[in-house]
Amino acid sequence: MKTEQQTQFKTAFEQEVYEGLTAFPKKISSKWFYDKRGDKLFQQIMALPEYYLTGCEYDIIDTHKEEITNLFQEQAGFNLVELGAGDGKKTKILLEEFATKKINFTYKPIDISQNMLDELKDAINQKWPKIDIKPEQGTYFEVLKNLGNRDTDRKMVIMVLGSNIGNLTHPQAVDFLINIRKSMRNGDLLFMGLDQKKDPELILSAYNDSQGITEAFNKNLLHRINEELESDFNTDKFKHWPVYDPETGTAKSFLVSTQDQKVTIKKLNLEINFTAWESIHTEISQKYDDDIVEWLANEAGLETLTQYSDNRNRFTDYVFKV
Numbered sequence: 001m002k003t004e005q006q007t008q009f010k011t012a013f014e015q016e017v018y019e020g021l022t023a024f025p026k027k028i029s030s031k032w033f034y035d036k037r038g039d040k041l042f043q044q045i046m047a048l049p050e051y052y053l054t055g056c057e058y059d060i061i062d063t064h065k066e067e068i069t070n071l072f073q074e075q076a077g078f079n080l081v082e083l084g085a086g087d088g089k090k091t092k093i094l095l096e097e098f099a100t101k102k103i104n105f106t107y108k109p110i111d112i113s114q115n116m117l118d119e120l121k122d123a124i125n126q127k128w129p130k131i132d133i134k135p136e137q138g139t140y141f142e143v144l145k146n147l148g149n150r151d152t153d154r155k156m157v158i159m160v161l162g163s164n165i166g167n168l169t170h171p172q173a174v175d176f177l178i179n180i181r182k183s184m185r186n187g188d189l190l191f192m193g194l195d196q197k198k199d200p201e202l203i204l205s206a207y208n209d210s211q212g213i214t215e216a217f218n219k220n221l222l223h224r225i226n227e228e229l230e231s232d233f234n235t236d237k238f239k240h241w242p243v244y245d246p247e248t249g250t251a252k253s254f255l256v257s258t259q260d261q262k263v264t265i266k267k268l269n270l271e272i273n274f275t276a277w278e279s280i281h282t283e284i285s286q287k288y289d290d291d292i293v294e295w296l297a298n299e300a301g302l303e304t305l306t307q308y309s310d311n312r313n314r315f316t317d318y319v320f321k322v
C-alpha cells in the first residue's frame with residue numbers, strides 16, 4: 001500500500017507529510033514551516049520580547065563588528081556566503097561596517113524562500129548600491145553541493161546565524177558541518193551562531209510566547225497542508241505544546257490533538273485518525289554549550305578559532321576554520 005502510494009508523490013512535501021502522518025509517533029519536519037505566511041510569522045517571532053535569540057546575536061555582532069571585520073577581511077577580497085539569510089537583520093550590521101570601510105567583498109545570501117531573498121536584495125540595493133549581491137534560492141543541501149565546485153580562489157566566509165542549525169539532531173548537524181567543511185579551503189571561515197543552554201524557563205517562554213505567535217507559526221504547518229494538499233485540519237482542535245529537556249538541551253514542539261478526530265488529505269488520498277491527546281512532533285530547537293560545540297566541530301574536522309558571546313552568555317557566535 002505504502003509503496004504504491006509513494007510512486008504518486010509529486011513533491012517532497014507530499015511525500016514527507018504522507019510518511020510523517022502515517023508514522024508512529026506522528027511527525028512533520030519544521031523545514032515546512034516557511035511558506036509565505038510562515039516567513040512573516042517567523043519575522044514576528046524574531047521581534048518578540050520572549051524570543052531573546054535575535055536580540056542577543058544582534059548585540060554580539062554589533063559589539064564585535066570591528067574584530068569580526070578584521071577576521072573576514074582579505075587583501076584580494078572575500079565571498080560572504082550566508083545560509084538561511086532571511087531578512088538579513090543581523091548581517092546588515094556587518095554590511096554597513098564593510099561598506100563604510102570600503103572592504104572588497106561579495107555577498108551571497110542563500111535562503112529557501114525566494115520572497116525573503118527578493119526583499120533582502122531590494123533593501124540592500126537601496127541602502128548600499130555598491131554592494132555586489134548575488135542571492136541564490138535553494139535548500140542548504142543543494143547549495144552546499146555548489147559551494148564545493150566554486151571556480152574562485154577567493155577566501156570564502158560562510159555564515160549560519162540565528163541558531164538555524166538547531167533544527168537538526170546532532171548526527172544531522174555533524175553531516176551538515178562535514179558538508180560545509182568539504183567546501184572549505186585553508187583560510188576560509190565558518191561563522192556560526194548557536195543558542196546556549198540556560199534557565200529552562202527562558203528557553204521555554206521563547207517557544208511559548210504570550211501573544212501566541214509561535215503557536216500560530218507551529219499551526220501554520222496544518223494550514224499549509226490544508227492549502228497545498230487539500231485537507232481539512234481544524235487548527236482549533238490542536239494544542240501548541242513546547243517542552244525543554246535541560247539534560248539533552250533539546251527544545252521540542254508538538255501539536256497535540258485535543259480530541260478523537262479524523263482528517264482527510266485529498267491530494268494524498270489519505271485519511272488520518274487522531275486519538276485524543278495524540279501528538280505530532282514538529283520541531284526541535286537544540287541548545288548548546290562549549291563542550292557540545294567542540295565535540296560537533298571535532299566530529300566534522302573543524303577547529304574553533306574564536307568565539308563571541310553576549311554579556312549574559314545566552315548566545316554564542318563561533319568562528320571555525322579547517
Ligand code: AVJ
Nearest residue numbers: 045162163164166167214285
Ligand atoms: C530559525 C530554527 C532558529 O528554532 O529557534 C522559532 C525557529 N521555531 N520559534 C528556532 C523557531 C519557533 C528557530 N530557528
